[in-house]
Amino acid sequence: MNARENVLAKLRRVTGVTGDDAARRATVASRLSDAPKGVIPDRANLPRDGKIELFCAMAAQFGATMTRVGSYTDVPAEVSAYLRARNLPAEVRMGADKRLEKAKWSSEKNLEVRSGASDGGDLSGVSHAMAGIAETGTLALFSGPDNPTTINFLPEHHIVVLKASDIKGDMESVWAMVRKAKGKGEMPRALNLVTGPSRSGDIEQTIILGAHGPRALHIVIVD
Amino acid sequence: MELAAKHFKANASRALIDVQLQKALGNVEKGFIGKRKKAADALPEFEQLRDNARDIKDHALAHLDLYLEEYEARVKAAGGHVHWAETAEDARRIVLDICRKANARTVTKGKSMITEEIALNDHLSANGIEPVETDLGEYIIQLRGEHPSHIIAPAVHLNKEQVEGDFRRVHTHLSQERDLTEPVALLSEAREVLRQRYFAADVGVTGANFLIAETGSSVIVTNEGNGDLTQTLGKVHVVVASIEKIVPTLEDTSQILRVLARSATGQDMSVYTTFSTGPRRPEDPDGPDEYHVVLLDNGRSSMLGTEYQDMLRCIRCGACMNHCPVYHAVGGHAYGSVYPGPMGAVLTPSLNGIDESGHLPNASTFCGRCESVCPMRIPLPKMMRHWRESEFERNLSPSTTRYGLKFWAFFAKRPKLYRMAVSFGMPLLSLFGGPSRRFKSLPLAGGWTRYRDLPAPEGRTFLQAWAQREALKQEPSAEGAEK
Secondary structure (H helix, E strand, O other): HHHHHHHHHHHHHHOOOOOHHHHHHHHHHHHHHOOOOOOOHHHHOOHHHHHHHHHHHHHHHHHOOEEEEHHHHHHHHHHHHHHHHHHOEEEEOOOOOOOHOOOHHHHOOOOEEEOOOOOOOOOEEEEEEEEOOOOOOOEEEEOOOOOOOHHHHOOOOEEEEEEEEEHHHHHHHHHHHHHHHHHOOOOOOOOEEEEEOEEEEOOOOOOOOOOOOOOOOEEEOOO | OOHHHHHHHHHHHHHHHHHHHHHHHHHHHHHHHHHHHHHHHOOOOHHHHHHHHHHHHHHHHHHHHHHHHHHHHHHHHHOOEEEHHHHHHHHHHHHHHHHOOOOOEEEEEEOOHHHOOOOHHHHHOOOOEEEEEEOHHHHHHHHOOOOOOOOOOOHHHHOOHHHHHHHHHHHOHHHOOOOOOOOHHHHHHHHHHHHHHHHHEEEEEEEOOOOOOOOOOOEEEEEOOOHHHHHOOOOOOEEEEEHHHEOOOOHHHHHHHHHHHHHHHHOOOOEEEEEEEEOOOOOOOOOOOEEEEEEEEOEEEEEEEOHHEEEHOOOOHHHHHHHHHHHHHHHOHHHHHOOHHHHHHHHHHHHHHHHHOHHHHHOOOOOOOHHHHHOOHHHHHHHHEEEEEEEEOOOOOOOOHHHHHHHHHHHHOOOHHHHHHHHHHHHHHHHHHOOOOOOOOOOOOOOHHOOOEEEOOOOOOOOHHHHHHHHHHHOOOHHHHHH
16 A cells, blocks of 8 residues: 555645645546547548548548448358458357347358457358447447457458448547446446558558458458 | 776867678668658658657646646556656666566566666676666667667667678578678567566566656657567566656647657657556456556756756657757767767756766757757757856856857957957958968867868958948849849
């Protein structure tokens, strides 16, 4: 306990404040409960279709590929086509997300669907994002049994399913969704914001895709 | 490599004639400056966001004690552990204890400057635990036994041929015939080698870009995905972070995220921004069993309430060094400190004392580019000037500098005498300049003329030239009257 008390006491001493100052406590409490938004870029202040268009343009700029399908039942065929086009084995790793289960994977006879977390042996993984952020072409993914975090990072190809209506303009809209899903102040164990496939510029500042995470990110938008 | 800021001058002289280094340093301007400008220009709200980011950190620093308490309570509520460390030594001991309790043999590491600051790798190695850096740049410099030369591009001082040599030297289990001429081949090889290390590691150590008081989350911002594999696959995740990383809310975090990646690499967002809150939950199929945060002071509290407080706003984007002409010329290692460039020139004396690092705040031309690009609007040149003053006041600067300044100050404080002296000196210097109008050597200015000529004065003082210019304005010429 000593280090804790020492650090806090020193912070208070050098700034000439006390820990039991009611006004300071009230300032902090209201900041935490009000969570003021600050400056929101206007670029994503668009109607629904504009948001989807901007999301796709931004995600493409950062190296993601994407496709739009009419319903969840179209997803398995799209996944199969993606794997076939890249000469990948017809196998995917996937969590227990109810929306993905709705997709009826049995329709793809040759596609092997493995469930649960990835152990590093999967070339391709499928996740369902909880939101898309149009402002930067970013996906938001929650950890948990529905979408294990390992699927976001271990497979070489990450295929992410996203509902068109979950594409929001700004990051702040995602915070509203997190609070609605988990409660104020609560978070999933891991919240991953993903913008394009992994990359490194560490050798001569030349950007190369496919560092430690997926080499390719494919987004399937369901209308 | 020994870190010693007092050797800056000797290091810089060596760096200037190091052909490999000079070639590699060309990548700094190419890789960062244009990209940052493009990203900043593409966001009309960028300047407003910088103001707001500054205000958020100022607010957090003014209430740091209370936000730290809130943050700690949220981490505990999520099942995590918070350890407070006053010094680097305390932090090393805490991390080692956690590793020992986990019976750790290897520890994977996400890129983190704070673990460089506390020299964690040496401490773990000395105690029989192998640290494995997983960021490509950090991995390369670990193989070479070096320190990062840049806070976000640790191997920016190297060329690909050097990396190829290191990989051939260390990865002896692979065929000597393999082709490693292209960076992509080097990256693939590192990916393969490190994949096995993540799974074998018992503990994953990362830093944090932010600690969020509202939720008890630690945030890492990366492009490679190594930080996420490090913290997801280890049985224990240890976050080492200094106390000023606190921000109040998720909204505050997104304000600063909007300026971070743009200032660092010119991306709108880095590829992976990950919010981690506590250990694996009962229903979770993956994630670490334990989640620890080591909250480190190590000199930060001593900066609060001083003229160096603004430095605590720093988010370690690296824009200041990317835009620094001194950094471009000598690279990061010459500084001999964990943190190079302008931010290091301010932070290092705060952390290690001005006695040891007096050269660093002097390693600046005061061109002001660092401050003009700093997303947190940190007045870096002003703070370097504070350090120079404090060095002077404490009689630490060299005697030639001190006498020179005193001599100059004598005249500067007596304007009439000053003007008389220069109006006498300028024509004289102009005369000695000869037909070439240049000095190849000059008494007391050998440091300058050793490398370049000094242009000779035109013969008039600035004030004389100015007076003449004003006089011309008063009597409009034919050309002036037409306007």
